[in-house]
Amino acid sequence: MKSLNTFVLISLCLLTISSVLADLRSFSIDYKNNCFRKDGKPFQYISGSIHYSRIPREYWQDRLLKMYMTGLNAIQVYVPWNFHETVQGVYNFAGDRDLEYFLNLANQTGLLVILRPGPYICAEWEMGGLPAWLLQKPNIILRSADKEYLQAASDWLAVLLAKMRPWLYQNGGNIISVQVENEYGSYFACDYNYMRHLHTLFRLFLGEDVILFTTDGNTDKEMSCGTLEGLYATIDFGTDTNITTAFIRQRRFEPKGPLVNSEFYTGWLDHWGDKHASVDTNKVSKMLGEMLSMGASVNMYMFEGGTNFGYWNGADHDTRFRSVVTSYDYNAPLTEAGDPTDKLLAIRDVIKNFRDIPVGPMPPATPKLAYGFVTLHKVGNISSLLDTLSPQGPVRSQYPLTFEEIKQYYGFLLYRTTLPRNVPEPTPLISPLNGIHDRAYVSVNGVYQGLMERDTGLVMNITGRQGDQLDILVENMGRVNFGSYINDNKGLLGNLILGNDVLSDWSVYPLDIDTAVANGWLQSAHSGLLTEAGDGPIFYSGTLKPTGRAWDTFVKLNGWTKGQVWVNGFNLGRYWPKRGPQQTLYVPGPFLSANQLNNITVLELERAPPHCRILFMDRPQLDNTGNKT
Structure with a gap:
């Protein structure tokens, strides 16, 4: 009986302590x-943006510690x-998508979190984070009280x-704190x-105590609607x-409370074909100091940007379509x-004036290694590999889907039909309603003819x-992530006309290239003897030999035109050195094997160089704009 009373007393004490601790933990305005x-x-936050979806899970802790x-x-x-619900109703929070693991790492590191769950996020991310399956409803009005959009968004947020x-x-x-929507005033x-x-x-779902906030651009219209x-x-x-x-503008909409700059831009994004963006360090550090001196809370966007691996980059459409680089x-x-x-060091020197920073050295850069050249071998063109790339076969349709x-x-999708008549003289193939979304690579009887491109x-x-x-x-070069054009359908959006003939009777092949590469089907498809380059969409593969070290590296495709790269089945993203400014793709060390052959697969869409070589370097090249072909 005595032990039972002791247990009850201890339990009551623990409950009391928990209640007191809960009362002590508060965050308010x-x-x-x-x-x-x-x-x-009183509390002032000094924050930086980081996107777990753009960084390998193995490096989350490294990046968070450096920020701390x-x-x-x-x-x-x-x-x-769209990173978590790629297929409607199927939710993925595992591996590189394990958001709670990321939050836990931040918590262990000593970092608070300002959460921006959307449902729309912009972020120069594919379709601003909205899943493309929403576009199966042709008349859906995204980011509105449209019934179908609201139901899908509500299900996700639940x-x-x-x-x-x-x-x-x-x-x-x-x-x-938690942001509701994102820059809705835009x-x-x-x-x-x-x-x-x-x-x-x-x-x-979150209760009455958490701070909910909005973020909008620095204009009256944006602040009014957002x-x-x-x-x-x-x-x-x-x-x-x-x-x-x-x-002063924030004060007109929020007369009392803390001053907050939710996105203080430390840099800017790049589009293919544009000059590499940069923001002066002195301007960033000077302005940060001024805002902190005013007592403002500041979030720096970005503090660690990361990579648009795979197909996750977004795009803009102002006067024309412009895809964001990898x-x-x-x-x-x-x-x-x-x-x-x-x-970073200049920012740290500013922060020292406003709060005690952690004692100890800044963690160093991750090791980099120049692995050197790898020669690739021709595997085959899309047509010769269709059984592997599209095992379920085509969808038949009178007109393009x-x-x-x-x-x-x-x-990628492959659209196939036949010529309705003889065209012995060069005859225009036309997309009359700008229906190429986004680039189309055209072949006749397996011979590459050239390309068509959205808007241009x-x-x-x-x-x-x-x-x-x-x-x-x-x-698909990435869906528009900002503005009025986020209903960005992809493929052939309308008929193609050859001379005066509307082309019809299409076979449309869904291409599951990523699965084919990840399973090694393309590597096993070639003899290893063919090294010659060709025109049009062609797969190449090769191996990077193990060196006993799996360190970060950067792959440069000098002389190659445009395409996609996979390392050990992981899709690194798009390359386009002919257009620039980005010339190298980042290859994180965790994607490589130190002790086994590393499989390299390249889909070159236009033309590979005669040497068929790629180079693994120990530094990036992000600022060389080539010609605009």
Whole structure:
């Protein structure tokens, strides 16, 4: 009996202690003193953006530790919906998608979290994080109170936010605030009913205590459409902005509470064919110091950019379609490979003036190795490998079908038909309604003829005989991630016309290239004797010999034109040295084997160089814009 009483007494004590600790853990807005309060004390966060979806899981801890040692006390994290629900109703939070593991690492490192769960995130990410399967509904109005969109977004948020609730700061986790939607004022819809629905949903799953906020650009229109009563309004701006003017604008929409710049731009993104973007270190450090001196809380976007592996890059469409490059280095304080820069050291020197930074050395850059040249061998063209790449065979249709209609959302589709008549003289093949989304590689009877490109190259001449096989390989270059064009269907969106004939009777082949590469089917398809280059879409493969070390490296495809690279079945992303500015692809050490042959697969879409070699270097090249072919 005595032991039972002791057990009861201890249990009551533990419950009391837990209750007291829960009361001590709080994060709130003090509107009277214009600040945040953490555990009852005034708090200013100094944060940096990092995207777990752009960094190998093996390096999450390394990047977080470097951010902590810089003096940051928080990180800002986007959650890409399409990264976790690629197929509707199927949720993936494993491996590189293990968000809770990432939050736990941040917590162990000593970093608070500002969570940005969308459902739309922009982030220069494919379709702004929205899943492409939404586009199966042709008239859907994304980011609005459209019934079908709202149902899908609500289903997703019910799953995600339930997972996030235990990670809220007041519940013992490290999430101090949660953004609702993202820069909604930049979107044409301006649908307050949509924002009210999200507000209600977030409160339902996260409770009444967590700070919910909005983030919008530095204009009255953006702040007007993006803000909502009950959501704390914050603002975005970079080094080209007057700080006082920007915060006066925030004050017009949020008269009391802390000043917050939710996206202070340390750099900028790159598009293929544009000049490499950079932001001056002195401007960044000077402006950061000024904002912190005002008592503002600041998040630096980006602090570590990472990489658009696979097909995850987004695109912009202002006057024309422009695809975002594979590297998301962003000229950030930590490079794409996670290396500290002079910009990081300058930022750390600023932060020292405002808070005690951790004692100890900054973790060094990860080791890099120049593995040297690898010669690749020709495997075959798309047509010769169709049984491997599209084992289920084609979908037959009188007229072209889009990626979304085929339910293949990323990568490539092959459209095949026959010429309806003899065309002995060069005859225009035309996409009359700009329906090439985004690049089309055209062959007749297996002979490459050339390409068509969205917005810029909608006509090309071909010749052939009636009944000749016409193959059009269409590449999805990433869906628009910002603005009014995010309903960005891919493939052939309309009819193609040859001379005066509308082409019909199509066989559309979904190409599961990633599975074929990952399973080694393409490596086993060639004899290893063919090294000659060819025109048009062709696969090449080779091996990088083990060296006893698996260190980070960068692959350069000098003389190659445009395509995709896989290492040991992992899709590194797109290369396009002819257009630039990016010349190398980042190869993280964890993707390599130190003791076994490393399989290299390249899909070159236009023309490989005669030497068929690629080079593994110990440093990146991100700033060389080639010709615009």
